Amino acid sequence: MNFDLNLIRFSLVILITLSGCEQKSDSLENLPIGTWKSIGYGRILEIDSSEYKLYDLTKISCIPVKTGNFTDIRKAIQIKSDTLYYKIGFDIYSFNKMNQTPYSCLENQKGSTDPKENFEIFAQTVKENYAYFELNSIDWEFIYPVYEEQITSNTTEEELYLLFEDLLDTLKDNHGYIEPSEEVLNQMDSINEMPEEIGDFVVAGVIAEEYLKKDLTHDSKVARWGLMDDNIGYIQINAMWLHGNLHIPDSVKNNLGYVEAYVNEMESLSEPEILQIEVDGIRQTMNKAMKDLYNTKCIILDVRFNGGGHDDVSLEILRWFNSEKKKIASKQARINNSFTEELPIYLDGINTPYSNPLILLTSQQSASATDFLALASLSMENTIRIGSNTQGAISDALEKKLPNGWYFTISNEKYFDLEGNCYENTGIPVDFELNYPEERQKFFSSLIEAPCKDKQKTLFAVENVLIYNLINVGMPQM
Structure with missing residues (x-):
């Protein structure tokens, strides 16, 4: 993967990083208080009068990603009926109002290092969001069990990292990328000495x-x-x-x-x-x-x-x-x-x-x-x-986050x-x-x-x- 794609996470941050503008205080009835589910992208946004919480959502998981002051996102959003719109540059992301925050979001799966749990959430995220199964002739129902059976409770972090990389290669995803912990990267670098390349x-x-x-x-x-x-x-x-x-x-x-x-x-x-x-x-x-x-x-x-x-x-x-x-x-x-x-x-x-x-x-x-x-x-x-x-x-x-703290990215859009x-x-x-x-x-x-x-x-x-x-x-x- 080329240099800039490796560093893209630091420049783009996460898709829905909600942030930094000041605005005059609103009356409580005008605030978008409640829980909002994104249309596509797999996000949950929970807002009360003082703060917001952002989660990565799949059918089997809800992982906390970010918490911040509500004033940080107030200028970036607009409410119409039961839809919240969030604008970054020319991108506009839509969220529908929910009755309550899903129970899975409250269980707090963040921090689990269980390799099987992390694999299942990774795989479910791909299944729900990857945009190019058809274009790349990918039969997910065939591919998934091939990788799933390789995961056990004894799978090491290095083995899990290599399996994720191999799966992303199989998907032929141009934006498929896995970023493990620094310790895993250092371990892999010590094993695989890379030849010097022209930058x-x-x-x-x-x-x-x-x-x-x-x-x-x-x-x-x-x-x-x-x-x-x-x-x-x-x-x-x-x-x-x-x-x-x-x-x-x-x-x-x-x-x-x-x-x-x-x-x-x-x-x-x-x-x-x-x-x-x-x-x-x-x-x-x-x-x-x-x-x-x-x-x-x-x-x-x-x-x-x-x-x-x-x-x-x-x-x-x-x-x-x-x-x-x-x-x-x-x-x-x-x-x-x-x-x-x-x-x-x-x-x-x-x-x-x-x-x-x-x-x-x-x-x-x-x-x-x-x-x-x-x-x-x-x-x-x-x-x-x-x-x-x-x-x-x-x-x-x-970009998505796994319970063990690793980040990965997949392509979920068509231009x-x-x-x-x-x-x-x-x-x-x-x-x-x-x-x-x-x-x-x-x-x-x-x-x-x-x-x-x-x-x-x-x-x-x-x-x-x-x-x-x-x-x-x-x-x-x-």
Whole structure:
């Protein structure tokens, strides 16, 4: 699994992390006091006049996940009749009113280390929420007993971890991930010595140095931009998170490394705060980059090394190339044996967008929120895609917690373009194929060994797609 997907839990937190805004006090009759069950996603939200409690729910379990002050969530929710709506970015999650909190939630299953209990809750969560049984030709009723019979009361934590990993691989889930305790990870690392690999930020730096004739980058850790020959603009964005200006002291960054220091700082913030900081950060970066590149004949947006982050960051990037609000996609979530109604997704515009061609450069390492960026670009008139199809890990990662404290994620959503096409697994196609190696390290090695050749291939593709699509370049901006 690539670097950014491993760290996605720290940037996205949990799907319904309810948090951090202040609001004037309400009268008791106006408060959403009571118990609410999510439509899809497997959540229970319990609210009284002073606090809320969040639970992960299946037919066989109810695990406490979070408790907080009611004022922390008041601005994020809206009540209509017996439905509670919770909004994060463009996502809107719906909860129906219940008469009372399920008894299983009050039993408090948190803390159990019994391997069989943890497996059963893991398996039930998959059964109720996984969105791609049909797409991936998965017969759950056949697969489940094969794994269930391997679990005994004597199963070690390491064995349980390996079984979960194997089951997620069998599901072919692009967002399937299990995060055990640090002790288990350390034990596994001591057993399995991993070969040294080329990191995505490393190869991205080599490519940026080769591509940029004039580097105009300033104040960004995960983006590079500047000018290439022939007045071609180049923007490289290597994550859909890590964009916030958190004012982390240099001593802390030098001691921990930028990513770990950033993650530690973000853990103290609420979900709305995190999202707003990330969007504000990429907005500042794009404002600087677009001022520098506004008069170029076209812009290459290179996201080949971008493993994902926040979908809202992707929309903010594309907003600078769009003039008016438009629907660009939709999504729905698994619920029982069906799916929720489709939620439309819109891209906002700006008054003076960049109107010359945008060349989106992708690879099979372009995943998750970067898949989503490529999906949204299908609805943009002046955008052309080159490179190779994206990874096809488009669903949000639904995070769940087990009684033993481990976290895992699965794909519970389907995303669609305006024609109703779903690109999970296959990825978003390109207009000009550059036939990159699918295997991550093979792809990175090919670029490290011959960055000049890669640049020549890219420029050849840009020249050809511009001519083939008969798009006028170098014209005055309107």
